[in-house]
Amino acid sequence: MATEFSRETVKRIAELGRLYLTEEEISTYQAELAKILEAFNALAQLPLPEDFAGDARSALVMAKAVEKAESDSISRLRPDEANNSIAIQVFLNQAPEREGVFVKVPAILAPST
């Protein structure tokens, strides 16, 4: 199954990933995504037994798989208590723009939105 990617689709995906693409990059991804998608399509059509539904929470799936192998082997979430926080000044020192104790950002509600 050949999958076509229009230039608009590629641009839309880039926008979702917060990337701007040059005209040349759009052409490259048009071709590359189609090629890679072909390989993925083979996977999508693979028949699987019903109990392999696929769990989207992959880190947890890994954790569960290991847990099965060694019962009770996974650390639980730690108590929700503040500790080891980075000091405000240390954090601010590396912010690209700052004002006082704040990180400076462009207006969230820009005229164009």
Place this chain on the structure above:
Amino acid sequence: MITKNKFASKYTVNQNTHSAFEIVKDFQNGKQSPSEYLNDLFSNIEKLNPELNALTSIQKDYAYEKAKLLEKSFHKMELPLFGVPIIIKENIQKIGFPVECASKILKGYKGQYDATVVSSLENAGAILIGTANMDEFAMGSANEHSCHGVVRNPHNTSRVSGGSSGGSAVACAAGFAPITFGSDTGGSVRQPAGFCGIYGIKPTYGRVSRYGLVAFGSSLDQISPFARNVKDLDTVMSIVAHEDANDSTSLKGSYKSKLGSVTLKGKTVGVLRSILKQGVDDNVMKEFLTLEENLKKQGVKFIDIEIPSLEHTLSVYYLIACAEVSTNLSRFDGIRFGHRAQNSEDLFDLYCKTRSEGFGKEVKRRIMLGTFSLSAGFYDAFYGKAQAVRELMSKQFDEVFEKVDYIYLPTSPASAFEFGINAFDPIKEYLYDVFTIPANLIGVPGISVPANVPKGSLPVGLQFLAKRGNDAELLAFAEVLEKESLVGTTSLE
């Protein structure tokens, strides 16, 4: 005629002379102090690193300060890594060290806290002496995608180091430190270990805390060490492989060494004969079969095994890894740290400009792929399906591990290749990971051991996988291979 390799030094002349376990003894016996050791070591590094480009920072001031502190406190002499120099990949957090992940988007960014691995090493007396080059955000198989430039293989500088932990692998192979750390998401430690002729182990998923590792594929990532001998790997695993409340996927308990408890006789090893039929270079196949024959002579039983779902390894891996990349890398937005684009109109424009300027080609490609496969309408068909096949693969491996102690594979289908030959064809580059990826997908430990290649030949890595949690057995097994001289660090002489 074989000429002397210019990267050979007293540090590489013998795999054990400058090993962690030997230098600790020297420091403890008062033969020399850690500071004295650092003098010579740094001058060797400064001589060799400009051409190899393995390190992105050399932390001399920090290292000497640490060494002096250690020397002052007498009781610290008993520490297992007392004064041992160690290098970390620059995607591991260490306060004040660059954590740029070889990306323009993190240019100038310095560690703001210590990774758990870093704290464990320092508590054991280790001295961190520098940070290692890598593929941008650990994405790549050759260390050709780095804003710091490529890393050269000390065995042949026209060839790649392997990746993504190329800098850490070369630093260890060239004797910059007895132990170095990388991260392995699809083979990023085992593959460069193979290309550089040293040992590298990817532990069981969760055995070493990921706290402080810049995330790439969270369900696949594992901080992993390199060394020039198995004993050093075992020592360092005893120090860094333990439960950590800061990583909710960390395993309970800790690594307990089993060196000396494994014998070859009676072991059963599984070989995926059918997937080795095509695409493996002759020199790799030759070393693979030689070790197999030698092990058979020592009473190891080999059986052929099949894992049908491995046919889909690359598709499953790139779907899952890229999906995780697209979410994990959304935190790089130009707001709190790193690069920020100038002259942006609004917030959306700032995000897009910053990320477009800051990320390299391979990273953008994977963000695109991940964003697409997670987008509405495709999520179940691709990501969900990939997870299902991963689960199936895991079951099939479990069944095989009922019958065998280890699974034997080459680390990579080829030795280190020349610069540029794969840089423009992602699919071709991805193929180099086909034998290392399964261990990450199913979470089992895997070690790359250096084959006994003929003098002057390129190194070849051979790989063994074990059951989840059997990290110590795997290293004990590798140590027997090393003791029997069936494998061993490839000499730079």
